[in-house]
Amino acid sequence: MAAKKPSSVARHPIGVVSSRTGLPLDVLRAWERRYAAVVPTRTDTGRRLYSDLDVERLRALRVAVDQGRRISDVASLSLAKLQALQQEDEASRARSRRIARRRPKAEPAEYVTRGFAAVESLDRDQLVRVLEEAEVALDRLSLYADVLVPLLRRIGECWREGTLRIVNEHVATDVFRGFLARHVAPPDAPTDRPRLIVTTAAGQLHELGALLVAATARDHGWEPAYLGPNLPAEEIAAGVERYGARALALSLVYPVVDPRLDAELENLRHYVGSEFPIFVGGDAARAHAETLKAIRARYVASLADLGPALAGVAA
């Protein structure tokens, strides 16, 4: 454990630390007052200044507490010990999970919580396990709408506000993608189903929403062709043509508002022809409602609405 940089220069006020660790202000102070969990330096007027190391420690403490340890027990442990503990807990938990026990009850919210915890602690295997449990316990729509969507949304929020590291988001994305890929493209599909092109417009980097759309479409009897994220209008049109698709679905998530996007959408309508059905959904769709209306794209408010919307086309 040689030179660790993140201590010397940067010192953060309590507000920043709170948002970076996800711990409320009061908790930070309470932990300091009651257990001296971290003892930040002070300005000459008494304000707390936390080092990067403090932040890291607090993060680790939070994980430990979330895993069920008591703050009074772990508050005095070193950062290394905390991380060791975390490792141990996970390994141990994983082993016990392998001997699957009977399933009590299946609350979607619980999967979200457990999934998020797994993301936080970078525990890939655990995340996979949670998803798989949810998959067998719930029906498809509920799995997507009540577990995956809330989970994604929560990860997105925390990521934007800095509570989650980039690594966490990456690992989560990778797991989700693998998980959804199985739903989107099951091995053998002699396809007389209508084709649906699924993608994301240029500038839109987040692909998980699109994958959810593809998987849902598949459940409704379509054959989705997922083209990957961040495609310019011309490319999308090429895909539509190549596959002889009957409709196109776009997911707009982030950035929420993007002037380039409007132009892209207009282009898209131009390329695919004026009658081709275009469906659009995602959190960023509302922000571009006008353009969507102008190009006569159909807005799909939620995954549950996708099936009926598609049915209108297939007829």
Added chain:
Amino acid sequence: MAAKKPSSVARHPIGVVSSRTGLPLDVLRAWERRYAAVVPTRTDTGRRLYSDLDVERLRALRVAVDQGRRISDVASLSLAKLQALQQEDEASRARSRRIARRRPKAEPAEYVTRGFAAVESLDRDQLVRVLEEAEVALDRLSLYADVLVPLLRRIGECWREGTLRIVNEHVATDVFRGFLARHVAPPDAPTDRPRLIVTTAAGQLHELGALLVAATARDHGWEPAYLGPNLPAEEIAAGVERYGARALALSLVYPVVDPRLDAELENLRHYVGSEFPIFVGGDAARAHAETLKAIRARYVASLADLGPALAGVAA
């Protein structure tokens, strides 16, 4: 299962034990009250504190019970006896099957050609088929080095010179990723293997090379943790620490030359400490040879060299 150190320091509250063993709180208490199956120590305020040994015992008890024994019968057995029991049951259940492996000689170059054709015509299923054929026909290393790498390189070239559309590249990436993901993270891996962090530096968007590295490392007895592409040095360091990794592998592909990259690499060396083993490979690595030398990263010229290089660390 060899190395297991019941660190006598750690004492766990009942909540953690419950989650570690999968036994409900009530059961833990009931077993203690009725059979003294384990007798945890107490804090001065009466809360239970379980040792690692207790946890181990409880886990064994649970296995025995799940296998149909009665708790009242096994509660008083020693840990050793419980484990013997478990072994016995497992042995009687073990029915392993042998999978015959045929290996018709085929020319790797042919798979490359067919694969590329599939990419060109956007035929996802065909691409998957080609990869799967190659997978059974060739050994791992040859599959990676003689099929995937050339295929990727060719796609990359055509993409850069505009012969291939973005869509093609996207679809290919998606298929490859799904294919490789299966190699990188097989279902359950009780991991006493050394950990290797695999990722891509900030600015480097192409992740397929990294996935190849992860899969190869796995074949050499490591436990790769793939963190996703395009990570800043600080994030990578966090991952290294979090996973207690023994080494780090970076894939540098595109952009081939990137001034920011040098700074990133230096940062990275700084964060992980001066002795930590860093391996670097990929087509863009040569262009940064000086920096790599400066930070004492080890250059790995091809996938075939990765195994030996890693072996040097594991020793």
Added chain:
DNA sequence: CTGTCCTGGACAAAAGATTGACAAGACGGC
């Protein structure tokens, strides 16, 4: 002047402990 931060006290919610009870399934005798 407004928004952020400090201290210390108070309070509410969560997590645990204890005791007792109950119901479903296992077991054993006939």
Added chain:
DNA sequence: GCCGTCTTGTCAATCTTTTGTCCAGGACAG
């Protein structure tokens, strides 16, 4: 196969400890 008895997981009620949250009143920073 039937019936009483045992086992055992689960639940409820109640109390204590621990921990998160809120508030008041004041100070500081920008």
